[in-house]
Amino acid sequence: MLSQPSSAATGRIRVLPPDVADKIAAGEVVERPSSVVKELVENSLDAGARSVRVELEDAGIGLIAVIDDGEGMMADDAVRAFQRHATSKVRSVEDLFHITTLGFRGEALASIAAVSTTTLTTRPNGDLGGTRVLVRGGEIVEVRAAGTPAGTRIEVVDLFANVPARRKFLKAPATEVGHVSELVTRTALSFPQVAFSLKHGKRTLLDYPATSDSSERVAQVYGADRAAGMLPFHGRSPIGEIRGWLSGSHFSLPSPRQIFTYVNGRYVRDKLVSHALVAGYSTLLMHGRYPAAVVFIEIEPEEVDVNVHPAKSEVRFRRGGAVHDLITRSVMERLRAQPHPLPSVPEGTPLTTMNPSVTQLHIGLPLASGRTPIAPAFDSPTFPARPGATPGADTYVLRRFEPGSSPAVRPAPMPSMSPASEGEFSRLHVIGQAFEGYLVCEGGDSLMIIDQHAAHERVMFERLRRAYAAGGVQRQRLLVPPVVDVGAQAAPLLAENIADLEGLGFELEPFGGSSFAVRAVPALLADGDPEVLVRDLAEELTDVGRSRRLTQAAESVLARLACHSAVRVGQSLGGDQIRALLQAMDNIDFAGNCPHGRPAFITLPRSDLERLFKRT
Amino acid sequence: MEFTISREELLQGLYLTQGIVERRTTIPILANVLIESSDDGISIAATDQEVGVRRRCEAKVKKKGALTTNARKLYEIARELPEAPLVIRSLDNNWIEVSSGKSRFKIVGLDPKEFPAMPSADSVHDNQGISIPSTLLKEMIERASFAVSVDETRLNLSGIFFERPEAGQLRLVATDGHRLSMITRSVEGGSAAPGVIIPRKGVGEIAKILETGDETVRVQIQGGVAHLSRGAVELSMRLVEGEFPDYKQVVPQKSERRLAVGVEPLLGALRRVSIVSSERTRGVKMQIEPGRLELSSINPDLGEASEEIAAEYEGAAFGIGFNAKYLIDVLSVLGPGMQVEIGFNDEVSPGVLRCEGETDFLYVVMPMRL
Ligand SMILES: Nc1ncnc2c1ncn2[C@@H]1O[C@H](COP(=O)(O)OP(=O)(O)O)[C@@H](O)[C@H]1O
Numbered sequence: 001m002l003s004q005p006s007s008a009a010t011g012r013i014r015v016l017p018p019d020v021a022d023k024i025a026a027g028e029v030v031e032r033p034s035s036v037v038k039e040l041v042e043n044s045l046d047a048g049a050r051s052v053r054v055e056l057e058d059a060g061i062g063l064i065a066v067i068d069d070g071e072g073m074m075a076d077d078a079v080r081a082f083q084r085h086a087t088s089k090v091r092s093v094e095d096l097f098h099i100t101t102l103g104f105r106g107e108a109l110a111s112i113a114a115v116s117t118t119t120l121t122t123r124p125n126g127d128l129g130g131t132r133v134l135v136r137g138g139e140i141v142e143v144r145a146a147g148t149p150a151g152t153r154i155e156v157v158d159l160f161a162n163v164p165a166r167r168k169f170l171k172a173p174a175t176e177v178g179h180v181s182e183l184v185t186r187t188a189l190s191f192p193q194v195a196f197s198l199k200h201g202k203r204t205l206l207d208y209p210a211t212s213d214s215s216e217r218v219a220q221v222y223g224a225d226r227a228a229g230m231l232p233f234h235g236r237s238p239i240g241e242i243r244g245w246l247s248g249s250h251f252s253l254p255s256p257r258q259i260f261t262y263v264n265g266r267y268v269r270d271k272l273v274s275h276a277l278v279a280g281y282s283t284l285l286m287h288g289r290y291p292a293a294v295v296f297i298e299i300e301p302e303e304v305d306v307n308v309h310p311a312k313s314e315v316r317f318r319r320g321g322a323v324h325d326l327i328t329r330s331v332m333e334r335l336r337a338q339p340h341p342l343p344s345v346p347e348g349t350p351l352t353t354m355n356p357s358v359t360q361l362h363i364g365l366p367l368a369s370g371r372t373p374i375a376p377a378f379d380s381p382t383f384p385a386r387p388g389a390t391p392g393a394d395t396y397v398l399r400r401f402e403p404g405s406s407p408a409v410r411p412a413p414m415p416s417m418s419p420a421s422e423g424e425f426s427r428l429h430v431i432g433q434a435f436e437g438y439l440v441c442e443g444g445d446s447l448m449i450i451d452q453h454a455a456h457e458r459v460m461f462e463r464l465r466r467a468y469a470a471g472g473v474q475r476q477r478l479l480v481p482p483v484v485d486v487g488a489q490a491a492p493l494l495a496e497n498i499a500d501l502e503g504l505g506f507e508l509e510p511f512g513g514s515s516f517a518v519r520a521v522p523a524l525l526a527d528g529d530p531e532v533l534v535r536d537l538a539e540e541l542t543d544v545g546r547s548r549r550l551t552q553a554a555e556s557v558l559a560r561l562a563c564h565s566a567v568r569v570g571q572s573l574g575g576d577q578i579r580a581l582l583q584a585m586d587n588i589d590f591a592g593n594c595p596h597g598r599p600a601f602i603t604l605p606r607s608d609l610e611r612l613f614k615r616t
Numbered sequence: 617m618e619f620t621i622s623r624e625e626l627l628q629g630l631y632l633t634q635g636i637v638e639r640r641t642t643i644p645i646l647a648n649v650l651i652e653s654s655d656d657g658i659s660i661a662a663t664d665q666e667v668g669v670r671r672r673c674e675a676k677v678k679k680k681g682a683l684t685t686n687a688r689k690l691y692e693i694a695r696e697l698p699e700a701p702l703v704i705r706s707l708d709n710n711w712i713e714v715s716s717g718k719s720r721f722k723i724v725g726l727d728p729k730e731f732p733a734m735p736s737a738d739s740v741h742d743n744q745g746i747s748i749p750s751t752l753l754k755e756m757i758e759r760a761s762f763a764v765s766v767d768e769t770r771l772n773l774s775g776i777f778f779e780r781p782e783a784g785q786l787r788l789v790a791t792d793g794h795r796l797s798m799i800t801r802s803v804e805g806g807s808a809a810p811g812v813i814i815p816r817k818g819v820g821e822i823a824k825i826l827e828t829g830d831e832t833v834r835v836q837i838q839g840g841v842a843h844l845s846r847g848a849v850e851l852s853m854r855l856v857e858g859e860f861p862d863y864k865q866v867v868p869q870k871s872e873r874r875l876a877v878g879v880e881p882l883l884g885a886l887r888r889v890s891i892v893s894s895e896r897t898r899g900v901k902m903q904i905e906p907g908r909l910e911l912s913s914i915n916p917d918l919g920e921a922s923e924e925i926a927a928e929y930e931g932a933a934f935g936i937g938f939n940a941k942y943l944i945d946v947l948s949v950l951g952p953g954m955q956v957e958i959g960f961n962d963e964v965s966p967g968v969l970r971c972e973g974e975t976d977f978l979y980v981v982m983p984m985r986l
Contacts, residue, residue, distance in 0.1 A: 463894075470916060474897050476939065477964060477982035478793055479866045507985075523897035523939065523984050526794060529770050587917050 030111045032170055033060025033159060034179035039108035040154050041187055044068035047152060050210060051195040054184055059173035059200070061159055069151040072124035075131040079143055081120070082135055084110040109154075114138035115166065116159045122152040137162050181205055185221055186260045186267045189294055192217035218245050218294055230292070235330025239322040240299030242330050247292040249284035249335055258292035263304055265296070269313040273297070276324040280331025282555050283461070286598045299323070425585040430578055437569030439578055447604040453569050454600040456581055461562035462588035463524055464505075468554060473505030475520035484531050485515045490538035497541070504554060506537060525565045536560050617651070617681030618705035619658055621673060623694055623716070626660075626702060629673040630691040632849060633662035635821060636669055637687040649687040650731040651704070653680040661734065662687055665854075667818045668734035669825075672848040679705070682728035685712045693721055735854045737839030745836035746786060746806035750846065753833055754826040756788045759799045759977060761819050762945045765792035772858030776819050778837070779811030786835075787811075789863045795942045795981040796863055812837050813860055818853035825849050866980055871959025871968055875904055876928035879954045882909075883947040885923040889913050890940035892921045899986045900940040904960075905933045913940070936963045937986035943969075946979045 030036055037054055044052045047070025057063035073081060084107050112118055113135040123130030132146035160167040170176055177200050188196040188208045195210040208220045219227040230245035247258075261273045273295070281291055303323075305316040317323045428441035428448060439450040467473040486494060491514035494501070498508055505522025521530045540560040541553060567573065573581070585600075610616050630649065638646045650661045658677060661670040683706040693714055694702065702716040710725040757776065765773035770793070777789040787800040789811070814822070825846055826833065836843045837855070844851045890898045893913035903910040906929055912922035946969060950956065955972040969979040 466916070472985075474894075474899050474937075475985040476794055476897070477966075477984065479791060479796055479966065479980065479982050480793065480861045520985060523899065524894075526897070526939075527765075527767055527792075529767060530793065532769075 030115055031166070032179060033064055033176050034183045036060065036064050036112050036116075036156055036159065037066065037180050038183050038187075039112060040064070040066035040156075041184070043108065043154075044070050044152065045187070045191060045194065047071045049151065049194060053197045053199070054180065055199045056177065056180060057201060059170075059176040060180065061167075061170070062157065064156040064159065065153065067151070067153045069149070072127070072150055072152050073120075073122045073131070074124055074127065075143070075145075078120055078122050078131045078133050079140065081109050082113050082118075082133065082138075082140065110138070112156060115163050116156045116161065119155045119157075120152065121146055121148045121154075123148050123150050125150045177205070182257075189214075189217060189221055189260050190262045190265050190267065190296065215245070221294075222292070226292075230294075231334055233330055233334035235326060235333065237322065237326045237329075239303065239319060239326055240297060242295065242297050242326055244293060244295040246295075246331060246334060249281065252285050252289035252291060256290040259290060259295075260293070261295045261297070263297045263315050264299065264301065266315075267313065268315045270315055272317065272320050272324055273327065276327035277331060279324075280328045281335065282332065283559055284335065295327070297323070297327070425582040426579070428582060430575070430582070433573055433578070435569070436572050439573075439581075441582075445606045447606070447609065448601055449604070450582075450585075450601040451569075451598070452571075452573060452581065453566050454598050455585055457562050457566035458600050459581065459584040459588055460524065460566050461559055464522065464558040464562055465555065466588075467505075467522075467524070468503060468558060472503045474523035475502070475505045475507060476523040476526040477507070477520045478518060478530055481509070481517040481519045482531050483511050483515050483517050484534045485513065486535065486538035488514050490514070490542045491516075493541045494538060501537075504537070504557060506534065508534070522561065525561055528565055532564070533561060536564055617653060617677075617683050618679040618703070619653065619675045619677045620701050620703050621658065621675040622701055623697060623699055625673045625675065626694045627691070629658075629660035629671045630687065630694060632669045632671055632821075632824060633660060633687045634691060635824060636662045636664055636667055638664050645684065645726050645730050645732070647686055647688070648684040648726060648731070649690065650682065650684045650728060652682040652728070653677045661731075663732055663734055664817075665732055666735065666815065667821055667851070667853040669821060670734065670850045681706060682731075683710070683712055683725055684728045684731050685723055685725040689723060690714070693723075735841050735852045737841045737843075745834055745843075746780070747804040747832045747834050748786060748801075750826045750830050750833055752801055752803075753835075754823065756786070756799050756801055757819060757823050757826070758949050759946075760788040760790040760797045761816075761823070762949065763790040763792055763795055763797040763979075764816050764819070767792070771856055772813065772860055775813040775815040775856045777811045777813055777860040777863070778835075778842070780806050780809040783807045789860070791861065791863065791866075794939070795946075795979065796866060797946065797979050798863060798867075798977070800976040809837070811860060812842065813856035813858060814842055815853060815856050818842065818851075821851055821853070825851055866966065867978065868959070868961065868966055868968055868980070871961060873904070873931050873934055873960045874929070875909060875958045875960070876955060876972070877909060877925065877958070879947050879950050879956055880952045881925045882956070883944060883952070885911050885925050886940045886944050886947070889921045889923050890944070892918045893940060897984065898940040899937055899984050900943075901935060901937050901986055903933070903935045904929050906930055934960065934963075936960060936967065937984045938967070938981060939984050942981045946981075 030039075033056065037060070041052055041054065044066060047068060049068035049070035051069050053065075053067040055063065055065040055067070109118075109120075114137065117134070117136045120133045120135075121130060130146050130148035132142075132144055132148070133140060134142040160170075181198060184196055184198045184206055188194070188206070192211050192214045196206060196208045197204060198206040208217065211217055211220070215227070215232065218230060221227075222230065227245070229248060229251065231248055232243075232245050234243045235241070256274055259274060259277065261268055261270065261277070263270075263273070277293060277295060278285060278290065285291065299317075303318050305318070424443070428443040431440040431442055433452070434440050434449075437452055439452055439455075441448045441450065464473060494508060494516060495510055498510075501508060505520070505524070506518070507520035508516040509519055511517045516534065518530045518534050521528075521533050525533055537557055537560075540557045543556070567577075567581075607616070633649050637648070646664055648662070652659050652661070654672065657673055657675040659670050659672050661668065663669070683704075697716045697719060700717050702714060704712065704714050706725065707713055707722070710727055712723050712725045714721040714723065760776050764776060768774060773792055775790075777787075779787045779789065781787050781800065783806065784802055784804070785800055785808075786803045786806075787798065789796065789798045791797070822844060825844070829847075831847050833844055833846045840855050840857075842853050842855055886900060889911045890900050890913060892915050893899055894915050894917075898913075900911055900913045903912065904927070907926065908924055909927040909929070910922060910924045912920065914920040947956070950971060957970050957972060959968040959970075963983055964985070966980045966982050969981065971977055
């Protein structure tokens with residue numbers, strides 16, 4: 001909140017001297033209703049409000065009202081607040097580097113008032129009388145005393161009435177309301193002690209009572225069920241601290257919309273931050289899938305420049321690498337400690353052919369009205385699909401495969417060993433190979449369809465990863481070491497890491513220029529062409545190795561190598577090969593996804609099958 | 617065309633074509649055999665355009681000509697028919713009739729003019745070729761073929777290198793980049809000639825025509841094609857284009873440590889110990905001490921195994937790792953009663969295996985870092 005001691009004297013708000021004003025990123029603040037709400041809500045929070053109510057009419061075109069119980073303004077300040085670069089929050093250039101308040105440029109109210117009719121009604125807590133200021137198109141029309149509760153109420157009507165071009169760019173009302181709702185939610189997540197509500201017309205869209213417990217706020221936002229599956233996490237490094245909640249590896253979404261990240265309390269939507277977060281999930285997420293997460297990063301204000309973009313969602317870190325490391329490492333550690341990763345398909349993965357509406361289309365029968373929804377996809381921890389969380393909510397979700405669920409038939413596990421013959425996969429009855437890419441099996445009360453490439457890739461990857469973790473991948477020496485030119489970009493990366501590369505199974509020897517003699521390759525992959533392996537290695541290192549140390553790039557490298565050595569779709573497999581693959585699947589800690597995050601298998605419970613055939 | 621042929625003779629001819637006709641070809645005629653009349657009988661041929669086989673068969677030709685039909689179906693029919701002469705004749709529109717006793721088949725065929733030519737030399741140059749007893753060539757192929765690379769993409773390693781290092785000698789070399797097998801034998805005729813790479817599939821077909829008997833095989837290399845003939849059978853195949861690695865460079869000049877051990881005990885111990893090693897890499901450690909060799913493997917998923925066998929060795933104790941498969945492969949093709957000598961320098965340098973009393977076979981295997 002305010003860093004300066006609050007003073008009852010008039011004149012707290014000053015017009016910034018031009019040198020300060022110029023330092024501040026220029027740009028139009030007011031783009032759409034949600035940007036108005038954002039500025040107003042931030043002002044309320046800066047004013048120490050314990051309750052912030054947002055009300056919209058007509059998706060914000062008719063009315064945007066933000067009502068707070070903050071410190072309010074005295075009459076002079078209420079008028080000055082509408083001047084450009086009028087702020088009580090920054091006084092000098094020096095202050096810009098110590099920003100702890102949300103709004104600071106002193107132009108929000110002025111900009112909003114310029115494109116609307118704005119009424120500000122405010123009363124400081126101790127004062128008896130309040131003030132009302134009416135501004136139309138930027139001109140102060142009226143200032144008068146008014147009775148009002150302590151705090152500030154700002155009403156914006158006729159938004160963009162004088163800027164038809166802007167109005168034309170507004171999206172459908174539902175979209176604009178969605179933006180506002182997202183804004184309120186993300187703000188509420190970082191201010192649990194403040195009550196938030198959002199109304200559109202008569203409907204209350206959000207209502208988050210104040211709470212002292214931030215996990216309570218997470219529960220308000222995500223719903224208790226989903227929040228129960230969120231893993232709280234925490235991490236610390238010299239650069240700062242990170243804490244928050246992460247969805248487990250069994251959950252993913254097609255968009256990053258459920259990721260909320262904050263730096264020093266300020267919501268940011270930053271590439272580095274989200275990249276680091278997703279990188280922490282490593283291979284648990286497939287390309288293009290995202291977790292749900294609430295992440296708070298606290299670092300020294302000097303370490304971050306928030307003054308990058310007027311929309312203030314982006315930040316610039318002075319030491320991006322260190323921040324990236326902190327995030328990735330903390331997420332990784334938490335997920336590693338996650339209890340029992342379940343083999344499963346990501347929630348919300350629709351199996352198109354199982355979509356009842358599709359089936360209905362084909363056979364032209366009305367959908368059985370009493371259709372019971374498929375049981376929750378996961379036992380625990382679980383997020384029931386939120387209506388609207390996935391496009392087309394009417395999709396089935398495949399259930400987790402539980403071949404050994406009957407305790408009577410499951411042999412007691414041997415300590416620290418997994419005898420291949422007793423495993424879940426090798427006990428499956430193989431029905432056959434479909435499309436030269438999928439193994440169709442029956443086990444327990446389910447059909448299981450295994451993507452042979454994804455499964456084999458996962459097997460190879462786990463073997464490599466395990467060997468790597470155990471101190472080194474076995475290396476097969478080569479009779480005639482081929483000389484491979486990896487290109488100028490990759491060569492220094494390889495050269496720097498020659499010693500560490502041995503742990504990955506490679507023995508390379510600089511051979512002049514950007515060439516290396518390949519003396520040994522990972523024994524697991526020794527059947528492949530060593531030149532291709534080294535090229536893959538080089539490429540992967542250039543892709544991921546720039547910002548990270550080799551130890552962190554190792555996973556990606558191993559994933560890449562595993563992918564290339566795995567059987568392909570289109571390769572017909574013999575019975576022995578299928579058996580070997582299933583047995584190998586038993587021998588690994590099967591997290592269900594191939595290293596690229598695609599599921600390796602899906603299960604179709606008999607009950608679902610029967611439902612598709614309308615037998616139940 | 618019309619001819620009468622004994623069931624046995626037809627089966628013989630068709631048998632050799634079965635491995636060559638493409639199982640999943642997009643060109644239908646490649647799944648067929650071509651049957652042509654000759655002066656004293658017929659010939660049965662098949663090709664996948666890389667490898668081609670032709671066998672002359674005794675038959676009574678009533679009407680000369682040619683026909684082509686599905687190789688597998690014809691083979692199955694002949695196999696299921698009772699022992700009796702078969703009459704095969706071509707009908708209109710390339711249909712073929714096969715009859716034997718009271719059985720009669722009418723099967724589709726294709727126009728024999730469409731049948732692709734056998735692989736043949738694209739240039740003719742004088743090449744005397746060599747002659748070699750079947751059993752000898754068979755043994756040489758057996759000792760080399762297991763080392764051929766299984767990686768289809770590495771063309772130059774995907775076959776056996778046939779070379780004539782000097783007049784009267786034939787050498788076969790194969791490698792997958794991790795181990796190399798090399799065998800040299802005396803043959804009749806031929807001058808020194810640079811090596812060629814015979815493709816894996818071709819090697820398989822050669823082994824097939826050598827299965828029985830001890831007739832002499834004639835081998836001729838000409839213009840990118842290897843041509844072999846033995847008795848009534850002719851085999852031709854396109855050579856692999858590519859440069860075979862300079863194998864001489866990988867053979868160590870000398871070995872500082874030498875271990876002598878019997879094939880049978882070593883093979884048995886390797887088979888047992890590698891049961892628990894990782895199914896893919898099959899890493900096995902050899903600990904060599906004076907008078908003994910200890911083999912061991914550890915697999916975090918399964919457990920561990922070790923076995924000690926008697927061996928002749930003098931020198932400092934020494935440990936080295938290998939892919940057990942690479943040793944099992946070679947020991948399996950050597951006589952069980954044989955004694956082998958394995959030479960080492962250090963744990964990163966190749967091991968060299970030779971058979972006692974044989975100078976013309978050697979096997980180089982790269983160690984594995986466990
Ligand atoms: N809801 C509010 N409660 C109390 N003071 C407010 C409120 N909204 C705005 N103000 C005052 O008006 C000033 C100008 O606001 P604004 O134009 O939004 O700029 P900024 O928030 O960037 O300083 C603020 O610095 C603050 O002192």
